[in-house]
Amino acid sequence: MSEFVTHDVKRFIVTKPEGFEFTPGQGVEVAINSPDWQDEGRPFTPTGLPDDRVLEFTIKKYPDHNGVTEQLHSLESGSELLLADVFGTIKYKGPGVFIAAGAGITPFLAIIRDQARQGSLGGSSLLFSNKTAADIIAEKELRFHFGDQAIFTCTEEETTSSQYQRQYIDKAFLQAHIDRFDQPFYVCGPPGFMESVNDALEALGADPDSLVFEN
Numbered sequence: 001m002s003e004f005v006t007h008d009v010k011r012f013i014v015t016k017p018e019g020f021e022f023t024p025g026q027g028v029e030v031a032i033n034s035p036d037w038q039d040e041g042r043p044f045t046p047t048g049l050p051d052d053r054v055l056e057f058t059i060k061k062y063p064d065h066n067g068v069t070e071q072l073h074s075l076e077s078g079s080e081l082l083l084a085d086v087f088g089t090i091k092y093k094g095p096g097v098f099i100a101a102g103a104g105i106t107p108f109l110a111i112i113r114d115q116a117r118q119g120s121l122g123g124s125s126l127l128f129s130n131k132t133a134a135d136i137i138a139e140k141e142l143r144f145h146f147g148d149q150a151i152f153t154c155t156e157e158e159t160t161s162s163q164y165q166r167q168y169i170d171k172a173f174l175q176a177h178i179d180r181f182d183q184p185f186y187v188c189g190p191p192g193f194m195e196s197v198n199d200a201l202e203a204l205g206a207d208p209d210s211l212v213f214e215n
């Protein structure tokens with residue numbers, strides 16, 4: 001079963017294979033079980049909770065790649081996926097600052113939902129960068145969990161709404177919005193974003209954990 005989360009992101013609900021276990025934030029290689037696609041595994045992150053009876057994936061489509069994400073988005077309900085073993089991505093090390101761009105929020109969704117359920121999200125904050133407001137995954141839910149500890153930036157849209165900031169997440173932005181750089185930083189997004197955010201964080205004395213999403 002799948003449904004749209006944004007105009008180019010779908011949530012997939014998948015039967016959980018017996019014995020399948022994961023820690024929030026871990027990834028798994030997913031392939032489509034069809035003759036043409038079964039050998040084309042791509043990494044994705046389960047975004048539900050580990051003890052849910054089903055698995056949830058939140059997947060952005062890249063139509064210009066003519067690849068797996070495009071095929072996944074056109075699957076009919078009841079199609080079969082192949083899941084490989086889970087692997088580590090970003091490990092949660094306690095309250096800190098989550099910094100994501102676009103679909104880079106996905107490993108954090110699992111961690112944030114798990115921490116929120118345990119009532120231990122206090123002390124964490126979120127900086128989430130997107131091109132436009134229409135691209136933001138799970139905005140309402142993230143605002144609910146983080147309240148005024150979340151900042152959403154829309155970098156390619158003129159907006160008069162005070163709900164979104166216009167700036168890129170650079171060194172000046174980080175300095176303006178973060179008061180401690182000795183806390184955990186969790187960063188995930190496309191390569192260019194990662195490079196500039198990690199460089200800025202390191203210059204400010206932080207030691208970020210990061211995961212690069214190739215796209």
Ligand SMILES: Cc1cc2nc3c(=O)[nH]c(=O)nc-3n(C[C@H](O)[C@H](O)[C@H](O)COP(=O)(O)OP(=O)(O)OC[C@H]3O[C@@H](n4cnc5c(N)ncnc54)[C@H](O)[C@@H]3O)c2cc1C
Binds near residue numbers: 107
């Ligand atoms: C650990 C990890 C976890 C991830 N979890 C998620 C997740 O939960 N949700 C999510 O949405 N994403 C996630 N990603 C990103 C996701 O894996 C990629 O978006 C996905 O692999 C893209 O697959 P694809 O087959 O559509 O395209 P690709 O495998 O990127 O490309 C398919 C073909 O298109 C070509 N191509 C590549 N880039 C371009 C381009 N710009 N223009 C034209 N052609 C191009 C390639 O050369 C290749 O031949 C994760 C990534 C990692 C590393």
